[in-house]
Amino acid sequence: MSRPTSQSEDFCPGKYEQATGRTTELFSVLPPEAVQSVAEEVLSRLAARDRPPGQTQVVAPSEETLVDLCRSLTSKEPDAAARIAQEALAKGATIDDLYLHYLAPAARMLGQWWTEDDLSFMQVTTATARIFAILRALDRHDRPAVPRTCRAALFATVPGETHTLGLRMAADFFRRKGWDITLELGLPHEALVDRIAAARPVLIGLSAAGAHAAPALARLIVALRMTVPVPVIAVSGQIVHEARDVVAATAPDDLITDMDEAEVILARLWDGHISRLKCDPVPRD
Structure with a gap:
């Protein structure tokens, strides 16, 4: 499990902004059914994440915090959810904590709200773009080893x-x-x-x-x-x-x-x- 690090080391605001813009652009040029497919891909793949074997259980965020995160992901404030992620890192959360105890449960909650028609299609796509941008802004430090000389x-x-x-x-x-x-x-x-x-x-x-x-x-x-x-x-x-x-x-x-x-x-x-x-x-x- 990665040691706690500060937000400046693990979250890159520039990458977040760039990924948000690119995902929004992608959704603007895809037909609605394709946008839905990509949104489902992000939410379902993230929601399926589980704690790696041997990882120590941490104190999960409260239900209220997760609701706040979901509302921030769908709000008109583009950086609200990113700030929650950065604040969690600043308080000692690890990259795995953010994936497994914040973003994955939030993805499941958003998926449930979507299924129950409590979210509009626009809100789901907005949340998806921001989740994907947060993932791109996090440095997971799981880079592969430098491979052999052969290309x-x-x-x-x-x-x-x-x-x-x-x-x-x-x-x-x-x-x-x-x-x-x-x-x-x-x-x-x-x-x-x-x-x-x-x-x-x-x-x-x-x-x-x-x-x-x-x-x-x-x-x-x-x-x-x-x-x-x-x-x-x-x-x-x-x-x-x-x-x-x-x-x-x-x-x-x-x-x-x-x-x-x-x-x-x-x-x-x-x-x-x-x-x-x-x-x-x-x-x-």
């Missing part, structure tokens, strides 16, 4: 995508260039997220053949940002041309528009990220 990546088609030839060819191309490529094709959403979470890759390449895959891509990237430690995500395929506004709003680390630039972009992403990992301080116990 490696996991390539996957977006769930529901049936056009796989281009990604197969890309995988073969990179393997000939000496990359260690894991290829995942045709997996449904949950199976793909579970497979990637287990593999814990540094670099993930997602591909889709057109705008039809935009909702699935948005949901997938949100899920990966919540489950994979510090992933670097690149998006390729015809979707980059047909739905560039949606793809950009999902905030991937880069976009690939043709094979000629793919190797340069992925090599830059890999080398830059590994350099940052090598320079990072050792994670705190």
Whole structure:
């Protein structure tokens, strides 16, 4: 369990503001049913979190505090919920405390209010954007170890995508260039997220053949940002041309528009990220 730290060490207001803006932008360019899918993804994935084995039980916040947190997440004040998180950190809460005893119960409570029609669709999407932004603003210190020298990546088609030839060819191309490529094709959403979470890759390449895959891509990237430690995500395929506004709003680390630039972009992403990992301080116990 992480030692208590001050809010300045573990909560980045700049990341919170950036993530809030990007998630709001994403919701503005997705159809309503896709927004609902992404909102459900965030709430259900967070609500399902449980205390890691062996972790000491802490004093949970009161029911009143959780209600205040939920109301802050849906209020007109954009920073109200973030302040609650920062105040908890300042009083000695750990990152795991915030995840397991504040945000996860709040997600369950919001889900119940939504089911009971006590929240509007707009309030749910607002709360979802703020929860996701808080998660992005927290430094969990669970970075993967610096991997071996060989460049490696996991390539996957977006769930529901049936056009796989281009990604197969890309995988073969990179393997000939000496990359260690894991290829995942045709997996449904949950199976793909579970497979990637287990593999814990540094670099993930997602591909889709057109705008039809935009909702699935948005949901997938949100899920990966919540489950994979510090992933670097690149998006390729015809979707980059047909739905560039949606793809950009999902905030991937880069976009690939043709094979000629793919190797340069992925090599830059890999080398830059590994350099940052090598320079990072050792994670705190």
